[in-house]
Amino acid sequence: MSNIGLIISLIVIAIGLLWLFILSLRGKEVERRIIFLFIGLSVSVPLLFNITFSEKATPIVMDVFNKVENLPAGSKILLSYDYGPSMAPEVEPMSNAFLRHALAKGHRVYVMCLWATGQSLAATAIDSVVKKDFPDKVYGVDYINIGFKAGGTGVLNVIITDFRKMYLTDVDGRDLDSLPIFNGIRSLKDMDLLISIGGGYPGVKEWILFAGSQGNIPTAGGCAAVSAPLLYPYYPKQMVGLLGGIKGAAEYESQLKKVYKRFEKSPTPGIKMMGPQTLAHLIVMAFIVIGNISYFVSKRKRS
């Protein structure tokens, strides 16, 4: 039944595009709301009919995966939630995948944020991922959330030399010195891997420039698609790897499922988003073609 619905929906979209193509050949302009409608349909149909595609991790994603995978158990990984709700659908799948992977490997995870809005999202991630998938992990021993501090790059400038000059307590006001996970941790230089998940300022770039390169600490990132092209130049010399947009998240989720059978039934929002992405991109490409035809037809008519 769902397949019939899917086929009918795709036929409706295809007929609609054909109609717009004919209109453009006649030199008529397409109203912008029609484009919005098509994009809405192209995203809704795969969502409603659960269309997904298989993903294979590319080298830049594999490098991050392998870095987390090859660190000895008990290594210290810092996850920075540098995003807000406006970016969450795109980068939350990455942060959840990183959390799952790091804890499954037995690493210690330090969660912090350079964005105030990241604090509540980090708390949500801990509730939905750590407490659900890893009930045996102990707060303050296996993972910790030290929350947000104002200052952006200023925060990085301080914690690269001394955490306690900026962070005296965790997000709930517990003294850091009373928590075993912080024993022997003085600065960012004591971390084995830094992972920033974001897409704005401060974000992955600032972590590379102010922490990773400055302290020779391996740094990886997961970012919103808009920022990905600006971050690729830092790979591979200044950055271990990068998850660029939802595609990167889907690749990481796919690799995680492949290697860890325990995550086979875990949610994979990144992979699920790739169906709507594919159809929406095809529609955008179709509109680019239609727009160009319309342009050349009208140009010919004018001449």
Added chain:
Amino acid sequence: MADSKRISKIILAAVIAFFLISWIIKGLAIHDEDSVLWFSVRDAFLITLAAFLTLAIFSFLYKDNPYYKFAENLFVGVSAAYWMCVGFWSTIIGNMLPNLSESLSSTFGVPYKGFNIFYIVPLILGILLLMRLSSKAGWISRWALAWIVGTTAGLNLVRYLRTDFISQVSNTFVPLLVDWKGFGAFYSGLSLASTGQFVMTLSNWVIFIGVFSGLIYFFFSKEHKGFFGVASKVGIWVLMITFGASFGYTVMGRVSLLVGRLTYLFKDWLGLIS
């Protein structure tokens, strides 16, 4: 005029009625014997409110309207208040009090770390910044602002120069023949693997030509003719491909956000998908 006001009121009444019904239906859907009635009512209200705000924002795609304006202003107000509250609790309570006052630290339940006179400086600068709220003493806030601009510029200049500019220049110096052991070895080991010698060499050539031609395009001290003109044209193509890649990524980002909101509407609000 009177007609348009009446239509607006009818639309408002319809919207309120629709979302009230949605709230009731959602409440009935999520309430079961084990859950507390009040929690179900509250959760259903929050889910319905979020759906209303999402649709209010989407309504701008049709045209500007009061529902969109309401959602937009609410978003700006809530964001500003949220950032201020988190900043207050994490920085003033979390960082400043433990270094200034034992009694205030115990009042707010944060560990006292001993009096540190240096923390007086940010306290004073913070108060100076707030003087901006006064029309007469607003100029005093410039002192604090000058401090922020000066220190940020000083710190960033050194950091960016060393870890961005110089490191990026250094990253561009890539070998144009990776692990080169002669043509024979190159052809016998030809592979399209991303870490293979052929692909790495090709990739490094793309970086070299891209950077070189891109720089030539922005070099205006010599007329773009002959070799310079050709290299400059290649530079334009490199830039265009870069912009195209950026556009593609931007589309992907925006579609992801749309998928996020539609998933919320279909899953959490309407319950159409699992």
